[in-house]
Amino acid sequence: MxxxxxxxxxxxxxxxxxxxxxxxxxxxxxxxxxxxxxxxxTREKDNWNPQAVNVDAKYNTKELWRDADGKELHPHTNYYVGGNTKFYGAALFRLRQQDFGEIRHHGGISPAWPIGYDELEPYYTQAEHLYQVHGNRGEDPTEPAAGKAYPWPAVSHEPRLQHLADDFAASGLRPFHTPLGIMLDEKNPRLSPCIRCNTCDGFPCLVHAKSxxxxxxxxxxxxxxxxxxxxxxxxxxxxxxxxxxxxxxxxxxxxxxxxxxxxxxxxxxxxxxxxxxxxxxxxxxxxxxxxxxxxxxxxxxx
Ligand SMILES: Cc1cc2nc3c(=O)[nH]c(=O)nc-3n(C[C@H](O)[C@H](O)[C@H](O)COP(=O)(O)OP(=O)(O)OC[C@H]3O[C@@H](n4cnc5c(N)ncnc54)[C@H](O)[C@@H]3O)c2cc1C
Ligand code: SF4
Structure with missing residues (x-):
């Protein structure tokens, strides 16, 4: 060779x-x-077009797969440089400690991982920095221990969501901001790569501002x-x-x-x-x- x-x-x-x-x-x-x-x-207007993306499935693979019974299905997956992260919602959660242990599901047992959360923790921190995750550490009551704060503050809620979050908090619940990998700089909107458009989850980012x-x-x-x-x-x-x-x-x-x-x-x-x-x-x-x-x-x- x-x-x-x-x-x-x-x-x-x-x-x-x-x-x-x-x-x-x-x-x-x-x-x-x-x-x-x-x-x-391809960078084109259709990147942000719900008809092209959701209805025509323009960017999904045209492969046909079969389920366990041999029935044909169209997989909701994408073959591009960047893989499915070109289309993902960029909600970047860490697994919880218990996710690494044996878990009993309805359909069977998922065996324990050979490593635990603590061994991965420093790499989660590195990944959150690389992927520019926006979030508020400590808000999420289910969040596992983390060595560092998120590199960016949480993405502010839309007014309607803020209203809901306030109502949930007033009733004793603990709503939290979803950790998001988008290149949004709310303090410097003029310089922010992300323009907070109204498409994101499921769509490729036309302005390359999704992490x-x-x-x-x-x-x-x-x-x-x-x-x-x-x-x-x-x-x-x-x-x-x-x-x-x-x-x-x-x-x-x-x-x-x-x-x-x-x-x-x-x-x-x-x-x-x-x-x-x-x-x-x-x-x-x-x-x-x-x-x-x-x-x-x-x-x-x-
Ligand atoms: C619409 C959508 C929304 C999502 N939202 C979120 C979210 O908000 N948060 C989250 O954490 N996850 C989300 N996900 C899931 C997330 O995108 C995947 O878990 C993640 O991308 C998986 O990474 P991976 O490297 O394992 O595979 P992929 O990202 O799928 O990458 C695999 C790559 O391998 C290539 N490939 C496949 N077969 C071959 C082959 N035989 N030869 C050469 N190359 C090959 C593919 O083209 C692809 O580029 C979402 C997924 C989708 C589709
Ligand atoms: S501009 Fe921002 S909100 Fe719109 S797709 Fe890109 S990253 Fe997502």
């Missing part, structure tokens, strides 16, 4: 997971390849000469060595051709469903049901 196709790290997907990781690793100088099946969201993974992570990561992004690059499967445990090749479909890339570390961060799908498509002799069934060894910190 030519050196052009060999990297230190391959990151599959540019959403909240892959984009943020690329941003963090970019200054390391390691050769990083980011593979993204989609392209950039999404393309604007805040992938674009800055690409300023580093060691980082390469391939768009319209669909990862078809991962190929392993004969032990079945080490990924040797990443097979990518681009411009209707198959290409092969390799790296010391391959990060599968293409969303919950597509990450599972890539691993399931990566079946081999040792793992006929795909790589998803393997118990992975925890890698040494990079």
């Amino acid at each position: 030519s050196r052009d196709n060999q990297f230190d790290v391959i990151i599959i997907g540019t959403g909240a997971g892959g984009g943020t990781l690329a941003y963090h690793l970019a200054p390391s100088g390691k050769r990083i390849l980011i593979l993204e099946r989609g392209d950039y969201v 999404d993974a393309q604007v805040l992570c992938v674009d800055p990561a690409l300023q580093h000469p060691n980082v390469t992004l391939l768009t319209n690059a669909l990862v078809k499967r991962l190929e392993t060595d004969s032990s079945g445990r080490e990924v040797q090749r990443v097979i990518v479909e681009r411009n209707s051709e198959l290409e092969t890339y390799s790296a010391d570390i391959v990060v599968v961060s293409c969303g919950a469903i597509n990450s599972a799908a890539v691993l399931l498509r990566s079946a081999n002799d040792k793992h006929p049901n795909g790589l998803a069934a393997i118990t992975w060894v925890t890698p040494t910190p990079y």
